[in-house]
Amino acid sequence: MSERAQLLLVEDDREIARIVCDHLRKEGYGVAWASTGREGWEDFKLAEYDLVLIDLMLPEMDGFTLCKTIRKASDVPLVILSARSEDASKIKGLELGADDYVTKPFSLDELSARIASQLRRYRRYRLDPHTLEPTHYAHGLSIDYATKSVSLAGDLLQLTPKEWDLLSLMAKHPFEVFSKAALYEQVWQQTDEYGSATVTVHIKSLRAKLKDSTRSATYIQTVWGEGYRFIGEIL
Known part of the structure; x- marks a missing residue:
């Protein structure tokens, strides 16, 4: 049935x-x-x-x-x-x-x-319990999709719901480039010509919490003229 x-x-x-x-x-x-x-x-x-x-x-x-x-x-x-x-x-x-x-x-x-x-x-x-196990990345990042929690070097990060949605979306599709418009449509679930500014602010905040550098990214890389992609290395 x-x-x-x-x-x-x-x-x-x-x-x-x-x-x-x-x-x-x-x-x-x-x-x-x-x-x-x-x-x-x-x-x-x-x-x-x-x-x-x-x-x-x-x-x-x-x-x-x-x-x-x-x-x-x-x-x-x-x-x-x-x-x-x-x-x-x-x-x-x-x-x-x-x-x-x-x-x-x-x-x-x-x-x-x-x-x-x-x-x-x-x-x-x-x-499957294996799908609920946290994913560990180089340089100390861990993402637990079951509990929607993120830690860095053992410290739990306080992400906003939108920051979590952005990170989990990109991490589930590593090395795929997401434009700001695509991220806004996927995460905010609407289209808006001014949505790119909102995405920029949230990505900046997320990077700060991940201690990620714009110039030499470990997790979220800027692809100039195109958008962002997640480049974390799974351990």
Whole structure:
């Protein structure tokens, strides 16, 4: 049984969405439907979902972009539903963080089996005690995602919620460059032309607490003209 798992379907074809939603609800899932990529991202930010089903050809924000955006914010399973059967699309989707790829037309029973498999794997991952252990980095930094705590050389750092969100987002995606606009959208969950100044202030405060130098960074490096990236070395 699904244990009333909550699913988000992002599909612009109304008839396909109706068929899939009706089937999955009969299977015991809670299902929300979004008809555009942008609507799907907004819905994802407003509620807790156990799995997201994403069509590739979406208006406003395509499925590839939606996968990448959600994956930066969450480890929730992502399943692509697409009429594109070529290997290049499958590879790109998986590289952007999708966990599975189902080609249209598909069997509803096969879709149910794929969803159940991803949910089992995700639940095992979340219950795995090894995923709750702190991550230790060179020069004394430790990040504990289970308790949302950070220490440096054994001393607990008093981070604000936004500082924690910035650090954990970048640390979970090491060496990936985040623009100020992307950080503002991910952490503050809104777009704003003045958001870059807010990000700059919070990054400066976070660096001060990490005793990190702008010129010779140990943890948060400035990529001039592009943004920031986390470069901490895992021990």
